[in-house]
Amino acid sequence: MNPGAMLATYxxxxxxxxxxxxxxxxxxVVTVALAVSTMAVSTPFGLAFAFARLxxxxxxxxxxxAYVDLFRATPxxxxxxVIAFGIGPALGIKVDxxxxxxxxxxxxxxxxxxxxxxxxxQSIERGQREAAISTGMTERQAMLRVVLPQxxxxxIPLVAAMWVSLxxxxxxxxxxxxxxxxxxxxLIMLDSFRQVETMSVVALIxxxxxxxxxxxxxxxxxxxxxxx
Amino acid sequence: MKxxxxxxxxxxxxxxxxxxxxxTVSAGAIIVGATVGLxxxxxxxxxxxxxxxxxxxxxxxxxxxxxxxxxxxxxxAVPIVIETMTGHSIRIDALLAGMLxxxxxxxxxxxxxxxxxxLAVPSGQREAGLSTGMTNRQVFLRVVLPQxxxxxIPxxxxxxLTLVKDSAVTFAIAVPELMxxxxxxxxxxxxxxxxxxxxxxxxxxxxxxxxLISDRLQRSAAAGS
Numbered sequence: 001m002n003p004g005a006m007l008a009t010y011x012x013x014x015x016x017x018x019x020x021x022x023x024x025x026x027x028x029v030v031t032v033a034l035a036v037s038t039m040a041v042s043t044p045f046g047l048a049f050a051f052a053r054l055x056x057x058x059x060x061x062x063x064x065x066a067y068v069d070l071f072r073a074t075p076x077x078x079x080x081x082v083i084a085f086g087i088g089p090a091l092g093i094k095v096d097x098x099x100x101x102x103x104x105x106x107x108x109x110x111x112x113x114x115x116x117x118x119x120x121x122q123s124i125e126r127g128q129r130e131a132a133i134s135t136g137m138t139e140r141q142a143m144l145r146v147v148l149p150q151x152x153x154x155x156i157p158l159v160a161a162m163w164v165s166l167x168x169x170x171x172x173x174x175x176x177x178x179x180x181x182x183x184x185x186x187l188i189m190l191d192s193f194r195q196v197e198t199m200s201v202v203a204l205i206x207x208x209x210x211x212x213x214x215x216x217x218x219x220x221x222x223x224x225x226x227x228x
Numbered sequence: 229m230k231x232x233x234x235x236x237x238x239x240x241x242x243x244x245x246x247x248x249x250x251x252t253v254s255a256g257a258i259i260v261g262a263t264v265g266l267x268x269x270x271x272x273x274x275x276x277x278x279x280x281x282x283x284x285x286x287x288x289x290x291x292x293x294x295x296x297x298x299x300x301x302x303x304x305a306v307p308i309v310i311e312t313m314t315g316h317s318i319r320i321d322a323l324l325a326g327m328l329x330x331x332x333x334x335x336x337x338x339x340x341x342x343x344x345x346x347l348a349v350p351s352g353q354r355e356a357g358l359s360t361g362m363t364n365r366q367v368f369l370r371v372v373l374p375q376x377x378x379x380x381i382p383x384x385x386x387x388x389l390t391l392v393k394d395s396a397v398t399f400a401i402a403v404p405e406l407m408x409x410x411x412x413x414x415x416x417x418x419x420x421x422x423x424x425x426x427x428x429x430x431x432x433x434x435x436x437x438x439x440l441i442s443d444r445l446q447r448s449a450a451a452g453s
Contacts, residue, residue, distance in 0.1 A: 073439045074431050075393040081410075082420070085420035087421065171296050199297060199304065202297060
C-alpha cells in the first residue's frame with residue numbers, strides 16, 4: 001500500500017490547527033516561562049542539597065539523601081498531583097497554577113541537580129583541595145575558589161541535558177490545568193476533532209525547539225569531556 | 229485540615245490492583261522498547277547511509293517530544309493508519325496501546341544505550357572473531373553482544389527505572405494502572421494529599437530498589453572504567 005492511497009482515504013485537514021496557531025504560540029510562551037522559572041528556582045536549591053549531602057553532620061546529609069532519593073524514585077506526575085491538588089488548596093490561599101507548577105517541577109529538578117552537582121564535586125581530585133589548603137586557604141575558601149568552579153564546569157553538559165528533559169516535562173502540567181503548549185493543542189483537538197493533525201503540529205513545534213538544544217548538548221559533552 | 233489516611237488504606241486492594249496494571253504495562257513496554265531499541269541501534273551503526281539516517285531520525289524525533297504527546301498521537305494515529313491500510317476499522321485496547329506507545333518511546337532512549345555499548349567493544353574483537361571463521365552474525369551474537377552487555381546493563385537499568393516512573397503518564401490514554409486508580413479513588417474521597425502519598429509509597433516499593441540497583445551499577449561502572 002503506498003502512502004498516496006492512504007491520503008486518499010483519510011482526508012487531512014490542518015485548517016483548525018493553523019487557525020489555532022496564535023493559541024499554540026501563547027502556550028509556547030507559558031512553556032518557556034515554566035522551564036526558565038523552574039531552572040532558576042531549582043539550581044540554587046540543587047546546589048544547597050548537594051552540599052547538604054556532602055555535609056559531615058549526619059542528620060543533614062541523611063535528610064538531603066532522603067529528599068533526593070524520594071524525588072528521584074517517584075513519578076514526577078505524582079509529585080505534581082500532590083502539590084497542585086493537595087498542598088496548593090491546603091494552603092488555604094488561592095495560589096496561581098503557574099506558581100504551583102513551577103514549585104512541583106522545581107522540587108523534582110532540584111533533586112536531580114543535587115545528584116549532578118554532588119557527583120561533579122566528588123569527581124574533583126582530592127589533591128586539588130589539599131593543595132589549596134596547604135597554600136593557607138580555609139576549607140571554605142578551598143571549596144568555593146578551587147573545587148566548586150571546576151565542578152560546575154564539569155557539570156555543564158549534564159545540567160544542559162536536565163534542562164532539555166525539563167523543557168519536555170512541562171507538558172505534564174497540562175494535566176493539572178496549566179495552559180502551556182500541550183494543553184492549548186489539546187483544546188484545539190477537542191474542539192476540532194482533528195486529533196492527528198493537531199498533535200503532529202504540536203509535536204513538530206516541540207521537535208523544532210528541542211532538537212537544536214540536544215545538538216548543543218552533544219557539543220557541550222565533547223567540549224567539557226573529562227580527559228583521563 | 230487534618231490528614232486522615234484511614235479511607236485511603238481501606239481501599240488499598242483497589243490501589244494494589246492498579247500496581248498490577250503498572251507492572252503489566254511496564255513489562256510490555258520493556259519488551260517492546262528493548263526489541264525495537266536494539267533494532268534502531270543496529271540501524272544507527274549499519275554501513276548503509278539511508279538506514280543510519282532513518283535510525284537517527286527516529287531517535288532524534290522521539291527524544292525531542294514529550295511522552296504525553298507521543299502517547300496521544302499514537303492512540304489517534306495508529307487506528308487511522310491501520311484502517312486506511314487494511315480497510316478494517318479497529319479499536320486498540322488501552323493497555324496494549326500503553327505498552328506499545330511507552331515501549332516505542334523508551335526504544336529511542338534504549339537505542340542510544342545499546343549503540344554506545346556496542347561501539348565500546350574494540351573493533352579488534354570483531355576482526356578476531358571473523359578471522360576464526362565465524363560469520364558476521366555469529367561474531368555479533370557471540371563476541372560483540374556479550375561484551376557490550378556489560379556496558380549496556382548499568383544505563384539500561386536506569387532507563388528501566390525511568391520507564392516504570394513514566395508509565396504513570398499512560399493514565400492519560402486510559403491505561404488501567406496505578407495513577408488511574410489513584411485518580412478515581414481521589415474523585416470519590418476528595419483526599420488528594422493522602423491518596424497520592426499512599427500511591428507514591430506503593431510506587432517506591434518497586435522504584436526504590438531499582439534506584440538503588442541502578443545507582444550501584446553506575447558507581448561500579450564508573451570505578452571500573
